[in-house]
Amino acid sequence: MKRTIVFLALMLMTLSYGQETKPVPQITVSGEGKVKVIPDEATVSVSVETKGNVAKDVKKENDEKIDAVLKLIKKMNLAPADYRTQRVSLNPQYDYEKKKTSYNATQTIEIIVRDLNKYDELMEGLVNQGINRIDNVVFQSSKLAQYESEARKLAMKEAKHKAEDYVSVLGQKVGRALTISDNTQSYTAQPVYARFKTMAMESDAAPRETLAMGEITITANVSVNFILE
Structure with missing residues (x-):
């Protein structure tokens, strides 16, 4: 009787272990979001x-x-x-x-x-x-936190769209996300170096602009692991 009980217990453990280790179809993709803004x-x-x-x-x-x-x-x-x-x-x-x-x-x-x-x-x-x-x-921008949030959302959208592209030919669908990794590097505004001679003005010179601001780009990068259905 004891042998039967032990045998059944081992069978249940084996079945449970087999179920736990059954591979789950999934895909890992990266996404990038960029927001370009004029500094203020x-x-x-x-x-x-x-x-x-x-x-x-x-x-x-x-x-x-x-x-x-x-x-x-x-x-x-x-x-x-x-x-x-x-x-x-x-x-x-x-x-x-x-x-x-x-x-x-x-x-x-x-x-x-x-x-x-x-x-x-x-x-x-x-x-x-x-x-x-x-x-x-x-x-730089005074609304950096707002634009960082927008960039993160764009990065997630790109990651999901990329995953859907990959599985569209397999007859599968992209399910919920298992893991999300933020790979974004800390934003650092780029300096514009200006020598003294470029700023010096003659006393009778007319005022003039001295630097072109251009645009700054705020970027977010993510890696997402999706379940496939």
Whole structure:
């Protein structure tokens, strides 16, 4: 009797194992969604760099120019949260031929320009107040989260459409998704580097546009595993 019970138990376990390991028809596809938008704001990184033979004088001159720059920014009614000091340095530089030490002071300010109509006016004012290095300009969108969501939806639609294309000749249908993997790389706005000489203006020169914004592309990538019915 015990042998019969053990035999039946083994049979049930075997049947159960067989059912569990039965392969499920499925397909894995990737999808990509892209949203192109015109940027509506920019992040600008600018610096004041001063040089001289006396560290205290070099630092003082740099501070005075930065003070004028900050007053200009406030005058243009930029929100306090939209500008910050990014880097401050004072470094000695030794000339081995002349056997003399000079000093180089640098302060860098990062500014978010939320109204691009103010961009040219701001950049001209910064140069006039002592900015002598424009490190980079990055165009971006204030609605990034919204456009990222749109790109993800487009990526999922493309993945499903691709799966339907593959199985359309097999007489099968695409069922529910088993797994979804987000393969999107973090969005990074591309910088537009601008040298000082491209921004400098003569005092009697007419205002002019200095950069072309173009478009930015926000991309989402997914990998989806669908059951086939």
